Amino acid sequence: GNSSNGGYSAGGPAPGEFVDVLNTWEKLGDDLIEFYANKGFYRTGALERGLFDLDLSGGTEREKAEKAFYYLRDNFVNEGEDWIYPTQSLSQLLKAKKGAPGDLILAYMGILKSQGITCDPVLIGSKGYGRSDLVMFPFLNQFDEILLLAQLDGKQQFIDLSDPMAPFGYVDIDKHVKGGLLLQKGKSQLVPIEVKHNSNNMVIASIELNEEGELVMQNTLRSYYYSGLRVAHIAEDYGKAEKPLEEMFEGKDEVMQVRNAKVENLLEEKNYVNSTFEYVQAGAGEQELLAFNPLRISSFAINPFTQEYRVFPIDFDYPFSEIYTANIKVPEGYEVDDFPTNENITIPGSLVSFNYAVENIGNILKVTAKLDIRVSLMPVESYGDLKYFMETVAAKLSAPVILKKVTKP
Template identity: 30%
Template sequence: MVFSRILVSFIILALSPLFLFSQEMRFGKYNDFEFNFNEVSFDPEADAVVLQESCYNLFSGIVLGSKIHRRIKILKESGKEQADVTLRYFKGDDNIQDLFKIKAQTINLINGEIQIEKLSKGDFYEVDAGDGWKEIRFTFPGVQIGSIIDFSYEKTDKSIVSLEGWVFQNEIPTLKSIYDITFPSFLRYKNLTQGLKTITHNYQTKTKGNYRWELENLNAFKTEPYMAHYKDYLEKIDFQLDGYEFREMDGYGTDLNKYEQLFQSWQDLAEYFTNRTEFKSYLEPKKKQAEITDINSNELDTLQLANNIYKHVTSQYKFSGLSSIVPTKKLNETISSKNGSRAEINLSLIAHLRHYGILAYPLLISSKGNGRSNLVPFPFIDQFNHLIAVSLIGNKVFYLDATNSDIPFGFLPSDFLVYQGFLMIEENSGLMDIKIPHSSGYNVFSNLELGKNSIKRESTIKVMDFDYILNSGLFNEINESNDVFQTKLLPKSGNPEVIQTISITENDKKENGLLINYTATKELDSGKNLYITPFQLLRWEPNPFVRASRVFPVDFNYIFTDRYATKIEIPEGYVLDDFPENASMTLPSGAVSFNFNVNVMKNTAIVNSIISVKNHIIDANEYPDLKYLMDIISSKFKEPMVFIKKSNNTEIDKPSE
C-alpha cells in the first residue's frame, strides 16, 4: 500500500509539467507543480525561471489590444533581482501606446500555507524615459528563494503598420511562452519569424484569423564569448501590415470592396523614403550646393577624389549620435551646421560624391544587435536601423560610413559587418550582398638568439585591415608606452620576456595597417636545460571557449588569417631534445583551420603556424568541435622547445620531422 502511494506520487510529480502546460494561467491561481519546482532540467544553474507567460492580442477597430501575463519562480538567492520590473512603452505625442490594469503579487508557501502580498496602486511608478518613451517600474515585496512572482497588465497600440510582436525568450529560462493574435478580416499581415522553434511551430488554429504560438523549454539569453549580439538570434515573431480592405462607391453608386497593398515591391519601399522632401534634397541637390571649395578634382583620380571627399566629411561633420534612417534636416541645413544624424551625414557624403560625378547611393542595413540575424526577403520597413553609403568606382564597390574619422575609406564599424543591405536607387531597388575585400590578421616574424644566460627576441608584427582599424586605440596606447605592449600582448605569468625597444610605423602601402618592431630579452638559469616557447598567441589568450556547451553562434566579426614564424638558432653546447609535434586541423564546416609545423635543420629550428578563419559565424552545433580546436591551439602555443646541454653521449643533430 505504501509502495502504491509512492508510485502514485511519483507519477503525479512526473506528469505535473504536463498538467502545467495543459492549462492556461489564471492570475491568483497556483498549483503544486509551481510550488514544488526547484530546478530547470535544461539549465540546472538557473537562478530563476519563467514558469509561464502569455500575450493575447485582439483588435478593436484599428487599435491593437494586448493582455500580458508573466509568472516567475525564484530558485536561488541571485534570482531575487527578478523582483525589480520595468515595463516600457511608447506614448509619444499622440498616445501611440498606453499601459494600464497592472496587477502584481508575491506568493510564498510557508509551512504549507499560501501567503500573498499584493502591490497597491502607489507601488507602481511612471518614469519619463525620454523621446516619447515611458516606463512603469515596480518591485515585488517579500521575495525569497521559492517565491512565485506574478504580474499582468493590458496594453493598447495605435501603430498597426508594424506590430510590436513577441520575444519568446527571456534572460532566464522559460518553460512556456504563448503568443496569440486574432486579426480582423479587413487587415492582412505578414508574419516574420526567427528561431527554429518559432519558424517550425504550427501556428494555425481552427478559428479564422487567429494564430497561436506555444513554445516550451526556451533557453535563457546570456552573453557568451564572441557573441555580443545574442538578440539577433532570439526566438521571436513580428508582423508587418501587408494591406487592407476598404469600401468604395463606383460611378454608378455600386458599393465595392477594394484591397490596398502596402509596399508591393522594394522599389515602393525605396520611394517611401526617397520621396520625402528632406531625403530628396540630398539626392537632388541644388547646383553647387554640395561643392567642396578646398578640393581640386582636376588633379586627382576618381578613387583619390572619393577618398578626399570622405576625409572632408569625416573631419568636418560632427555626428550627433542619432542613428535614424531618415533625415529630419535638409542638405543645406546639414552643410551649414556641420552636424547631423548618421542618415544626414552619410546622405551629405552621397551629395558631395555625386557633385563630383561619383556614383553613390543610400544603403539601409540592420546592424548587429538590432534583433535580426538575416534580413527578411520582402519589403519590411522596421528591420533597418542605419543608413550608410555605397559607391561604385571603376569596377569596385565601396561601403562608407562617414560618422567616424577613425574608420578608413571603404571600411565599416564592426557592428555594421552584416551580409546584406537595402540599396535604394532610381529603379530596381532591392537587397544587395555586402562584401568588403580585406586581408585582416596578424603576421608575426621572430628571430630568437639563445645565449648562455639569456634569450634575445627580435620580432616584427604586421597588423592588417580590421585588426588594426578596430584596435587602433590599443595600438595608440602601445605607441606611448612599452608597459602597455608588455601587459596587453606578452605573457603575464612565469618568467616573461622584457621589452627593450619598440617602434610602431604606419604601413606605407595602406593606411589601414601598421608594423610593430620590438626586441625583448629574458634571463635564463645558466647550466640548466632551456625551455623556449617560439611565439605568443596574440588572440584568444586566455582561451575564451571553456564552457561545455553554447546556445548562440560564435561571431568573430570578420574573417582573418594569422601567420606566425620563428627562427631559432640552437646555441653552442646545446641540442634540441624535444619540441611540439606537427599538427593540422580543420573544423568539419571548413570555417576555421590550424596548422603547426616544426622543421629542424642542423643548428636551426624554424617554427611556423597558421590560423585561418574563413567564415566568421560558427553555428552553435559546431561549438564542441571549435572548443576542441581552440584547446589544441592554446596548448600548442604553450608547448616549449626543449634544449639540453650536450654530453659525450648526446647526439649532435636531431632528425627533422
C-alpha cells in the same frame, strides 16, 4: 506625422507602430528618399558653397571619391549614434562641422552626386540589431544604419563613414551583413552586400641569447585590413590613456618583460598595421634549462571556447588566417632538449584547420604554425568539434621549446 517629412517623426517610426501591409520596397524607399531630400541631402548647391576648399577637379572617379572621403573624415567631427535618420539638415551639418555617421555619409553622397558619380544609400540592419536575415516584407524597423553604394569607374564600392580611423572602402564590422535595401527613386530593392578582405595576422619572431645573457624574442606582428584596424584602435586607446604600448603585448606570466613596443599604422597606404616589440627574459644565460614559448603572442594560445554547450552560432566577425614563424637560434653550448610534435588538424566540413611544424636547420630551430578560420559564422552543431579543435590549437601555441646546456664530459 505630416506629409512634409515623409510621414516619419524625426526619430523614425515607433517600435510596433502600425505598418501598411500594402507597402512595397519601392514605396518605402521613396518615402525615405523624400525624408532625406527634405533635410537637404539630395541638393548639391549648399555643398558647393559649404565645401569651397575641396577641389575635386581631375582624377578618376575613385580618386575623387577617396579625396572627398578623407576631406569629410578629417575635417568633420564624427559623433553621435549611427542611425538611418539624420540628426540635422545638410546646412546645419555644414555649419556645425560635426554630425553623426548617418549625417556624414549622406553629405558625402551629395558630394559624389555633384561630381556625376552614381551612388545611393543602402539601409542595413547591423549585426546584433535585429535578425541576421532580412524579413522579405517592407518593414522599415529592421534597418538601423546606412552604407553608401557607389559606382566608381564601373566598379561597385561600398563606403562607410562610421569609424574615424578607417580608411576609404572599409566597412564597419557591424555592417558586414548579407544584404540591405538600396534606395533609388521608384526602384528601391534588396541587394546583396559583399565586402572582400583578407584580415590576416602574420607573426615573425626571432629568438636568441644576447651577450648580456638575456633571452630576447624580437616580434613583428603584421595585421591586415580589419585585424589591423582593431590593433590601431587599441594602440590609439593606450595613447589617449597615456599607458605605455608595452602593456598591449604583456602576457600572463611575469617572466618575460616587454620592451621597445611600436605600432605603425600603414592602413591607408598598405592595408596593414605593423607592431614590433621584444620579449626579454633576464638572467636566462645562467640557467641550465631555457624553456620558453616561441609563439606566445597568439590570441589563441588560450582556448576562447570553454563552455560545454552553445545555443547561438559562433561569430568570428570574418574569415581569417594567422600565420606564425619563429626562428630560434640555438646558442653555442646549448642543445635542443625538447620541442612540441608536429600537428595537422581540422574538423568535419573543414571550416577550420591548423598545422604546426618544427624543423631543425643547422643551429636554427624553426617553428611554423598556421590557423585558418574559413567561415565567419560557425553553426551550433560544430561547437563540440570546434571546442576540441581549439583546445589542441591552444596546447600547441602555448607549448614550450626547451634548450639545455651541454654538459662537458
